[in-house]
Amino acid sequence: MPETHFPFTVEAADAASAARLGRLSTPHGEIRTPVFMPVGTLATVKGILPEQLEELGAQIILSNTYHLYLRPGSELIEEAGGLHRFMNWDHPILTDSGGFQLFSLADTLKIDDEGVSFASILDGSKHRWTPEDNMRVQNQLGADIIMQLDQCTPYPCERAVVQTAVERSAAWARRCRQAQRNPRQALFAIVQGGVFGDLRLESIERLLEVDAESPFEGFGIGGYSVGEPHELMFETLGSVANALPHGRPRYLMGVGNPSTLLAAIAVGVDMFDCVLPTRTARMGTAFTSEGKLNLRNARFARDLTPLDPACTCPTCTGYTRAYLRHLVLSKEILSSVLLSIHNLHFLLDLMARARQAIREGTYAAFLQAWQSSPAAQDF
Amino acid sequence: MPETHFPFTVEAADAASAARLGRLSTPHGEIRTPVFMPVGTLATVKGILPEQLEELGAQIILSNTYHLYLRPGSELIEEAGGLHRFMNWDHPILTDSGGFQLFSLADTLKIDDEGVSFASILDGSKHRWTPEDNMRVQNQLGADIIMQLDQCTPYPCERAVVQTAVERSAAWARRCRQAQRNPRQALFAIVQGGVFGDLRLESIERLLEVDAESPFEGFGIGGYSVGEPHELMFETLGSVANALPHGRPRYLMGVGNPSTLLAAIAVGVDMFDCVLPTRTARMGTAFTSEGKLNLRNARFARDLTPLDPACTCPTCTGYTRAYLRHLVLSKEILSSVLLSIHNLHFLLDLMARARQAIREGTYAAFLQAWQSSPAAQDF
Numbered sequence: 001m002p003e004t005h006f007p008f009t010v011e012a013a014d015a016a017s018a019a020r021l022g023r024l025s026t027p028h029g030e031i032r033t034p035v036f037m038p039v040g041t042l043a044t045v046k047g048i049l050p051e052q053l054e055e056l057g058a059q060i061i062l063s064n065t066y067h068l069y070l071r072p073g074s075e076l077i078e079e080a081g082g083l084h085r086f087m088n089w090d091h092p093i094l095t096d097s098g099g100f101q102l103f104s105l106a107d108t109l110k111i112d113d114e115g116v117s118f119a120s121i122l123d124g125s126k127h128r129w130t131p132e133d134n135m136r137v138q139n140q141l142g143a144d145i146i147m148q149l150d151q152c153t154p155y156p157c158e159r160a161v162v163q164t165a166v167e168r169s170a171a172w173a174r175r176c177r178q179a180q181r182n183p184r185q186a187l188f189a190i191v192q193g194g195v196f197g198d199l200r201l202e203s204i205e206r207l208l209e210v211d212a213e214s215p216f217e218g219f220g221i222g223g224y225s226v227g228e229p230h231e232l233m234f235e236t237l238g239s240v241a242n243a244l245p246h247g248r249p250r251y252l253m254g255v256g257n258p259s260t261l262l263a264a265i266a267v268g269v270d271m272f273d274c275v276l277p278t279r280t281a282r283m284g285t286a287f288t289s290e291g292k293l294n295l296r297n298a299r300f301a302r303d304l305t306p307l308d309p310a311c312t313c314p315t316c317t318g319y320t321r322a323y324l325r326h327l328v329l330s331k332e333i334l335s336s337v338l339l340s341i342h343n344l345h346f347l348l349d350l351m352a353r354a355r356q357a358i359r360e361g362t363y364a365a366f367l368q369a370w371q372s373s374p375a376a377q378d379f
Numbered sequence: 380m381p382e383t384h385f386p387f388t389v390e391a392a393d394a395a396s397a398a399r400l401g402r403l404s405t406p407h408g409e410i411r412t413p414v415f416m417p418v419g420t421l422a423t424v425k426g427i428l429p430e431q432l433e434e435l436g437a438q439i440i441l442s443n444t445y446h447l448y449l450r451p452g453s454e455l456i457e458e459a460g461g462l463h464r465f466m467n468w469d470h471p472i473l474t475d476s477g478g479f480q481l482f483s484l485a486d487t488l489k490i491d492d493e494g495v496s497f498a499s500i501l502d503g504s505k506h507r508w509t510p511e512d513n514m515r516v517q518n519q520l521g522a523d524i525i526m527q528l529d530q531c532t533p534y535p536c537e538r539a540v541v542q543t544a545v546e547r548s549a550a551w552a553r554r555c556r557q558a559q560r561n562p563r564q565a566l567f568a569i570v571q572g573g574v575f576g577d578l579r580l581e582s583i584e585r586l587l588e589v590d591a592e593s594p595f596e597g598f599g600i601g602g603y604s605v606g607e608p609h610e611l612m613f614e615t616l617g618s619v620a621n622a623l624p625h626g627r628p629r630y631l632m633g634v635g636n637p638s639t640l641l642a643a644i645a646v647g648v649d650m651f652d653c654v655l656p657t658r659t660a661r662m663g664t665a666f667t668s669e670g671k672l673n674l675r676n677a678r679f680a681r682d683l684t685p686l687d688p689a690c691t692c693p694t695c696t697g698y699t700r701a702y703l704r705h706l707v708l709s710k711e712i713l714s715s716v717l718l719s720i721h722n723l724h725f726l727l728d729l730m731a732r733a734r735q736a737i738r739e740g741t742y743a744a745f746l747q748a749w750q751s752s753p754a755a756q757d758f
Contacts, residue, residue, distance in 0.1 A: 002618070047712035050697075072680075080701060088697040163442040170571055301451075304459055318429075318467040322459060326422070326451040333426035335713055 006145075006186040006217040008249050014357075016364035018241065021355055024218075024249050026092045026144035028084060029059070029182045033249060033270035034354055037062045038259065038278065042071070043087040047336045048104060048344070050060035052091045056184040056313075057348050060091060060145075062273040065138055066098030070120050074140035082142030083255075094273070095143040097134050099190070100222065100254065103152035111151060113168060130176035139182050147220055148176040148189040153184050162194040165223075170206030177214050179194035186217030188251060191244070195228055197236040204243045206342065211245070216353075221269070225254050234263060241268035253347045258287065258350055259379040262367050265354055276345050281339035282345040285340035287346040291378025295325040295339075313339075384526075385565040385596040387628050393736075396745035397620065397647035400734055403597075403628050405523035406440070406563045407463060409422035411528040411651035411732055412628060415658065415726045416441045416473060422466040425657050426715045427723070429468045430658065435692075435720065437725050439470060442651040445477030445616065448506075448713065449499050451562075453519035462522030472654070474512050474522040476555075478569070479633065481637075482531035483695040490530060492547060510554040520562050526599055527555040529569040534607040538668055544602075549585030555591050555631045565596030567630060570623070573609055583622045590624070594648040597628040600648070604633050613642060620647035635667065638758040639728055641746050644733055656726050660718035666725040670757025674718075692724035 005027075005076035012021040022033035038045045040054065041064045043055060047353040054063065057099045060203065063083060068074060083093055099153020104111050115130035129137070138146040148171050151165040180187045189207045193200035207219070208339040221240055224233045241264075244250050249270045254350070264272070277287065286293045288308035293300070303321040315324070315338040327335035357366035370376050385707045401412035406605075417424045421441045426434060426488065432440065442462060447453060455543040462472055474565045481488050487498035492511035508530045509517070517525040530544040539722070545575050552568040566649035568586045586598070596616040600619055603612045620643075621741035624630050634640060635653020643651070656666065665672045672679070672756035682700040694703070694717040706714035749755050 041701070042709045044711050044713045047716070049713070050714065059630060071709060073702065076681060076701060076705075079681065080699060086702055087698075088702075302455060302458065320465075322451065322455060322458060323422070323465055323467075326455075330421045330450060332421060332423050333712055333715055334423045334428070337426070337428065337716070 005183050008218070008247060010227075010246065012280070012359050012361070015361050016361035017367070018238070018359050018362040019076055019265045019354075020268060020270070020357040021317050022249060022270055023349040026060075026186065027075045027295045028090060028092045028144050031092055034265045034351055034358075035059055035271050036256070036259075036351045037271065037273040038344055039275045040087065040089075040272045041067050041275070043068060043077070043083060045340075045344075046282065047333070048278075050087065052089070053089070053344075056344050058091070058344065061089060061140070062096065063143065064092045065134070065141060066101035068095075068141060069137050070122050074137045076138035078142070083089070084142065085362050086269075093143040094145040095147065096139050096253070097138065097139050097147040097162050097190075099150040100148070103154070103211065111168075113171065116149075131172040132179040135176050135179040136323060139180070139185065143185065145186045145188060145218065146180065146226075147188050148173045148190050150192060150220075150222055152191065152223050152226070155226045157196065159196060159199070162192070162196055162199055165205040165342065166192050166199050166206070170203065170210065173207050173216075177210055177216065177290045179234045185330060185372060187309065188218040188220045188249075189216040190220040190222040190253070191240060192223045193240075194223055194236045195232050195236060197239060200236050201243055204240065208245075216248065218251060218271075219244050220251045220253050222253045224252065225260075228262065233260075234267070237264060237266035237269070249367075256347065257379050258347060259371070261347070261350070262354060262370055265358075266363065266367050269365075277343035279356055281343045282336045284335065284339065286324075286339055287343045287379075289373070289375050292374050293321070295321065295328045296333075300325045304338060307342055308346075311342065311345065313342050315342040315345075335342050384562050387597070387626060389625065391738050391740070393645075393742035394740050395744070396645040397617070398644045398737045398742040399567075399647060399649065400737040401628060401649055403410060404732070405565065406524050407471045410438045410471055411646045411734060412437055413640075413730055413737075415635070415730045416650065416652040417723055418443075418467065418652055418654045419468075420446050420654070422447060422456070422462060424719075426660065426712070426719050426725075427657070429466065430558045432468070432723075433470070433722060435723050436731065437470070437723065439473060440468060442474045442520070442657040443473065443477065443480060444474045444513070444520060445480035447474075447520060449476065449501050450514050453516045455514040457519035457521070463691065465654045471524070472522040473524040474517050474520050475632070476517065476526040477508070477525070478529040479531050482533070490527050490547075490666075491584050492550065495528075506646055511558040514555050514558040518559070518564065519641065522564065524565045524567060525559065525595065526567050528554045529599075529601055531572060531605070532533065532571065532573050534573065534605045536573055538575060538578070539576055541571070545571050545578050545585070549589070550583065552586055553589045556589055556595065567597040567599045567628075568595040569599040569601040569632070571602045571621060572615075572619075573602055574611050574615060576618060579615050579619045580622055583619065587624075595627065597630060597650075599630045599632050601632045603631065604637050604639075608683075609639065612639075613646070614649070616643060617646035617718075634756050635726065637726060638750070638755050640726070640729070641733060644737075645741055645742065646745050656722035657719045660714045660722045663714065663718065665718055666722045666752050666754075666758075668752070670754050672700070674700065674707045674714075679704045686721055688722065689723075690724065692721050692728075693726075694721040
């Protein structure tokens with residue numbers, strides 16, 4: 001593999017599974033994988049200050065190109081010195097390309113081989129992105145890791161449509177790779193192919209053709225978690241991960257369910273992102289070692305115990321379920337803050353324990369213990 | 380004056396004004412006056428964690444008995460070990476009696492010499508408080524400083540109505556004083572009298588009759604800032620403060636405008652509270668050395684300077700006006716958090732500088748400098 005500015009080292013591998021422990025260097029610091037990336041859609045992880053993310057052990061966050069392009073605009077963020085300075089986060093950032101957001105706006109989306117035309121969700125204004133445009137926008141944002149523009153397909157979806165998306169995404173991967181020349185930004189290609197195992201492998205084959213000429217620093221695995229049954233994803237995910245280059249990070253896009261994360265790690269995935277922990281928090285629900293707790297439930301009204309007695313986060317050491325329930329029912333800002341801190345801690349801590357287990361060669365046992373825990377029954 | 384568990388020492392007095400520097404001991408620590416108390420209506424200063432309040436130098440916060448009584452209920456808070464433990468704030472707390480909240484719910488309020496009957500704003504349920512009931516509720520909440528139940532009058536208001544409120548409030552002060560026997564809670568009486576200077580002095584005279592038998596640990600000055608012109612308050616505020624015992628703290632209730640605070644300090648007031656800094660923050664407006672900045676204003680769209688170049692708070696050292704405006708327009712939680720931090724810092728820092736000026740005997744000059752500053756023209 002040619003030299004790269006983003007060296008990725010696989011430091012340990014589990015004996016009984018495909019789980020691996022890695023280290024990815026970026027201009028804003030090293031990332032230990034497997035890693036969960038909290039989502040800061042609009043250049044803010046909702047309700048959480050950057051210093052709180054640091055204290056939680058967040059190594060990298062994700063931000064959304066589609067949303068930032070529309071508001072406040074990527075030119076402004078470039079003027080401000082890039083996303084890191086704009087949002088006061090001096091650690092790694094990944095931006096998606098917006099492919100997934102466009103896909104979920106199918107009403108107003110027009111897609112052809114040259115690019116995508118779409119209408120703003122904010123004001124209906126018309127926009128067009130070629131792969132080159134998308135790279136320019138992500139260059140302006142200045143994240144450490146950027147994603148190719150891709151075509152994501154829904155579930156269910158006709159095979160012919162998925163086939164076209166696979167070919168188009170590979171062609172765009174090439175154009176993105178040619179357009180993206182900023183040495184301070186890693187470019188990840190994205191595997192598509194829906195639930196069709198052969199199309200997934202075809203997608204990887206096409207991307208590796210591009211990669212052979214000019215390598216990608218990593219690979220996203222897109223187009224899962226779009227409504228298909230959980231089991232269906234795992235029918236193909238393992239062979240997808242296995243077909244990707246060993247020496248490059250593998251990022252399963254948009255997945256945040258704890259059980260899914262741990263199972264995906266076992267088949268060789270390194271990176272994850274999802275709005276689930278923070279969105280769930282804003283709805284008043286906590287991830288705990290006993291499963292999900294919906295604090296609106298009347299049984300917590302006089303419960304003076306911590307959210308999760310097994311948890312060491314600031315929310316669990318400082319507050320009771322009764323207090324948190326009071327904040328949720330009163331629609332207090334602090335309910336979102338405290339529950340987001342807890343839910344992020346839950347996932348980040350789970351990843352830290354997963355890394356520890358891989359290091360010790362006991363990941364398969366760790367996964368099994370999780371799967372038979374009360375929490376797993378609820379996720 | 381008889382022995383008290385809440386010693387208040389006047390440590391310095393300004394030469395050219397009635398401003399004074401004081402120190403009030405409470406079971407949860409000492410309070411240096413003049414002091415501004417951030418408001419945590421529902422056992423949370425909206426959007427701000429207790430550790431952030433500490434970092435901002437908040438010495439004491441205020442919480443609202445009326446709101447907490449209705450939700451989550453004072454029994455629960457007592458069960459939780461009191462307000463301090465419930466909300467994880469191990470520093471002084473003051474609770475108001477609810478007199479002001481009841482007064483602003485005039486539609487459903489019935490008041491007689493024995494007490495008040497009122498309907499819940501949450502569910503319309505009927506409640507009745509005698510002064511003794513109110514003390515019991517505040518005992519359950521367990522704040523360091525509690526306020527007597529009083530009758531607040533609006534502006535404008537007929538003299539006869541104000542006269543009745545003065546008499547009733549004094550009678551209730553006596554009953555509260557008799558009922559409140561928790562040595563870990565200071566009880567403040569409340570001066571009423573509206574804009575009538577003679578009724579204000581009569582109110583004080585009545586309260587001092589009670590005080591002579593069983594002293595109050597301090598005095599609230601209520602019934603101002605209820606819609607009367609600012610100047611009208613200052614026609615009587617000085618003589619009110621002057622007529623109160625020198626050795627007890629004087630608390631002007633519900634006032635948070637920076638200019639008003641500084642002018643009130645000059646006539647001998649020691650304590651203040653107001654929702655203004657946090658409420659204003661949630662509406663997207665910052666208090667700055669140049670006056671108020673409404674971040675929705677388009678002129679801040681590409682403004683990459685700090686909110687207030689003269690400010691050292693975490694918001695001003697970490698973020699630009701353009702970023703904060705982006706958060707406000709995007710209705711992001713962090714806009715409330717960051718602007719509340721800044722606005723609280725603005726007032727708490729102003730109080731720290733006022734204390735410094737009094738200590739140095741230069742308060743009159745400090746006040747004059749403020750009054751001729753650009754900020755003062757806007758407040």
